[in-house]
Amino acid sequence: MALVTAMRISARALFRPWAWLPGGAFGRTESAARGGVGARGFGSQRVLVEPDPAAGIAVMKLKNPPVNSLSLELLTELVISLEKLENDKTFRGIILTSDCPGVFSAGLDLTEMCGKNPAHYAEYWKAMQELWLRLYLSNLVLIAAINGASPAGGCLISLTCDYRVLADNPKYVIGLNETLLGIIAPFWFKDTLMNTIGHRASELALQLGILFPPAEALQVGMVDKVVPEDQVQSTALSVMAQWLSIPDHARQLTKNMMRKPTADRLVKHRDSDIQNFVSFISRDSIQKSLQVYLGKLRQKKG
């Protein structure tokens, strides 16, 4: 219980007001710099937000190079950006995409899970849960413009959206491939996948850790549309227009009716899910594996 209480305070601190963030907050984004009309960008260091108030939408770009690892900072900034847009009546929809070439998001940040203390692991996992809960139940229309690979946590984030457009590039694989790394997708990853592609396909995809190339991803229902890479953004925009033609209130209540039972399962088991994660990741064997793996990654880079 002491752990949990500590985490709650820590988490509350995490979700501090937007304006407190250092770095790129309220800076001009590329699109604004390029002179888009009314496209005064805002955002944080790791989340570029390009608003289009006239259209009622914003493009939200993950920018945590090189591969948009879901670091604690990125998770936090995503939640804050999302909350900001949710609370601003101007916005009805978000297009979620990547600013890092070739990668939508590589998923969980292994450096957050290695060589730290249990309190840090707990804080990290709680932030991951928080992002999922807010994305999955968002009142805004969320369209994923998937312009790169999205394994594991990257896949999860796209699965929380209302619609997924994937660039037709064989390198842009998507899937919950946790088993390949010897780890297990948590039950709410599994639930999100099952709600998307059904029980049997999830059984295969999760056990085998399948990373689907675009055509297969489309066939199994992991994404809704595959288009040439240079049409991902425009397709996402036209899909968004279709979704925005639906009265918001009715759409939001319907979305909530479909998704709340799944979200409630995590809310109910949130603390035990954190404890499971912390005790799993704290194991010597897992820590050693991660160190070896990270060492290799650094060598490769260096």
Add this chain to the structure above:
Amino acid sequence: MALVTAMRISARALFRPWAWLPGGAFGRTESAARGGVGARGFGSQRVLVEPDPAAGIAVMKLKNPPVNSLSLELLTELVISLEKLENDKTFRGIILTSDCPGVFSAGLDLTEMCGKNPAHYAEYWKAMQELWLRLYLSNLVLIAAINGASPAGGCLISLTCDYRVLADNPKYVIGLNETLLGIIAPFWFKDTLMNTIGHRASELALQLGILFPPAEALQVGMVDKVVPEDQVQSTALSVMAQWLSIPDHARQLTKNMMRKPTADRLVKHRDSDIQNFVSFISRDSIQKSLQVYLGKLRQKKG
């Protein structure tokens, strides 16, 4: 509680014996008039029943022109006709179809939901629940011969059947399009759809209020067969023959095993579902919208 008690009495009164119905009850139907052998028709004003005792089946035609709106009278007569056939050992199956050209059923009757008092709304919604429960758990084989458009409540009725044959006419769209009107499909509409087309397709169909043309309806699993318009009836008959080749008792128990958990959810929450409907529909904003909408419909007609 007083409201609920009152409704129960009122509902019991609704389901008065068949023979008390005025109008077309026990009259001769078209097919009987055309001299069909043994095809002595019976029915009510709004539900034509054409029995074929030798085959053990009856064709039940909705006849509430112009668009088979599910008025309180139609709901009531449908339940009574259904009950009559259920209780007659002669009959093992029903083909459900429309007597109104171009429309299977337009769904809920907006005039029942506008300018009336809460007791009326409650009575209306309880009748809608009652019809769904009886259709969804019917011991008879129900085949929908969908010879017209079936939005919203019309779609729901077809979804309760064991098999759906749709006429291949691009105007004959089918779907739960409630969000388009700014309203929300109740949870048991959603459950019925999810049992038919799965979670993800339901999420899209319900949020976007999609009305599927025949080819798309077939692809998503909203209907089981699409045939040329003049073959809907004959196809329904041959499908029925296949279903009737299965021993009734085993088929009925199997159907019940598949569907009862879904029906039980409504049974358990029936009163609160009525209260939700009544309080939603009684809102000033909703009443105003409905009046405007109905006004337009009348202008169009006049």
Add this chain to the structure above:
Amino acid sequence: MALVTAMRISARALFRPWAWLPGGAFGRTESAARGGVGARGFGSQRVLVEPDPAAGIAVMKLKNPPVNSLSLELLTELVISLEKLENDKTFRGIILTSDCPGVFSAGLDLTEMCGKNPAHYAEYWKAMQELWLRLYLSNLVLIAAINGASPAGGCLISLTCDYRVLADNPKYVIGLNETLLGIIAPFWFKDTLMNTIGHRASELALQLGILFPPAEALQVGMVDKVVPEDQVQSTALSVMAQWLSIPDHARQLTKNMMRKPTADRLVKHRDSDIQNFVSFISRDSIQKSLQVYLGKLRQKKG
């Protein structure tokens, strides 16, 4: 309760140590006789086990001629063989197939359900439950190499596997066809099917007792791959290699997460499920039907 206690003891006796089995236990199998390298076979009278320790797999062949009826002996020997392999760290996967030409398994053994006493029926049903529970939750990778027809219980066994390869022969139909015989698939048969092909397809398949030929079985998702008959075994082996490339521990936990809720439903209702079976099968009408049916089978044979 007395019945249940008696059954428990009886069941414990059933699962007596492997070595106590008479007959073919620890005998040489055909493949060993044919001189396969390291393929020293073991098994029981009705279950041939061909181990390949180097590959970490075993082929398990049902051999209860002529049609692999699931007799009490076969069920018992299957559970024992399975347990033996589960407890031997050498083995990571099993290919389940038939030694009887043209039939994978014909399903429940009607002679176990006819003219016996309630205690026998209870023992039989408990053995069937036990086999299902152990197969469905097995930690080993199970690949079904379906080289013959697999109706009813035969279909169920294949559905417990992680992957199904079916020989492309129009006679090799697969499905839960219980209703055709006037009986009902138990809820855990239904659950297993729903987890494989979804709610709507299960509704159709179970009510109509559909036996799917290979192409239809593949389309509906009842099997994962259809190949020419002489490639069933080699395909199963290459699929197995893919599954064995996944770290065992992560795969096992993921499988358990997907399947345990379904298995738990039977565990929770196990006794009442046995009582339902016993009282159903003990009915005079059912006993007479079975006697007539068995009489015909014997005439046909004789």
